[in-house]
Amino acid sequence: MNALIVVAHPDDEVLGCGVAGAALADAGHRVHACFLAGHAEARGGLPSDNGLRADIDRAQSILGFGPPILGAFPNIKLNTVPHLDLVQFIERALLDTEADVVFTHHPADVNDDHLHTSRACQAAIRLFQRRPGVRRPRLYFAEVLSSTDWALPGGLPQFAPDTFIDATGLMDRKLDAMRAYRGVMRDPPHPRSEQVLRALAHFRGGQSGFNAAEAFQTAFCAGSVEEVFGG
Numbered sequence: 001m002n003a004l005i006v007v008a009h010p011d012d013e014v015l016g017c018g019v020a021g022a023a024l025a026d027a028g029h030r031v032h033a034c035f036l037a038g039h040a041e042a043r044g045g046l047p048s049d050n051g052l053r054a055d056i057d058r059a060q061s062i063l064g065f066g067p068p069i070l071g072a073f074p075n076i077k078l079n080t081v082p083h084l085d086l087v088q089f090i091e092r093a094l095l096d097t098e099a100d101v102v103f104t105h106h107p108a109d110v111n112d113d114h115l116h117t118s119r120a121c122q123a124a125i126r127l128f129q130r131r132p133g134v135r136r137p138r139l140y141f142a143e144v145l146s147s148t149d150w151a152l153p154g155g156l157p158q159f160a161p162d163t164f165i166d167a168t169g170l171m172d173r174k175l176d177a178m179r180a181y182r183g184v185m186r187d188p189p190h191p192r193s194e195q196v197l198r199a200l201a202h203f204r205g206g207q208s209g210f211n212a213a214e215a216f217q218t219a220f221c222a223g224s225v226e227e228v229f230g231g
């Protein structure tokens with residue numbers, strides 16, 4: 001299986017999919033992160049491009065991911081990029097990685113880059129219906145603390161998880177990968193703190209019968225009974 005994690009910013013892949021991605025990689029599957037805003041521009045107080053690239057590579061290594069796909073779209077300004085440009089960039093990543101499962105942002109996230117990434121990804125995964133021979137991927141929305149949890153009522157329906165991955169034994173790696181990104185982790189009660197990241201994992205575990213879990217919302221899942229239900 002090939003997994004593609006399509007996110008706006010470096011570190012979103014860890015916050016949203018650090019556990020699921022590491023578990024897939026450990027099981028022998030190929031996992032790649034695709035960052036639409038892969039450069040350091042407007043990352044206040046954080047490392048320069050070279051430093052950010054080193055942080056990205058360290059985080060991917062900790063999680064067992066393959067080489068990342070780095071977009072050069074403007075950070076915190078994805079709303080200024082034509083939707084088609086984002087869609088075509090993601091389509092290229094889908095083809096290059098032959099993705100079977102795709103993770104992206106929930107469209108109700110408070111971060112506007114996440115919304116535009118999610119919308120473009122929803123359009124891009126329909127490539128199989130526009131081009132014969134392209135794989136039909138599953139699509140899941142991930143939960144990114146300090147964005148998904150900061151959404152306010154009045155917009156789109158909020159994150160409603162229906163898929164849970166056992167995070168027991170994997171939270172230390174997720175936290176190590178987060179710490180690979182210098183200047184990103186905060187002290188509690190900020191959501192990007194060890195305390196809150198662990199608390200969310202235990203809460204999601206309580207919803208799903210695990211000591212700890214990482215949660216997702218199914219956006220698209222189609223296939224044979226074996227593909228969908230396992231076997």
Ligand SMILES: [Zn+2]
Pocket residue numbers: 008009012111113114147
């Ligand atoms: Zn982000």
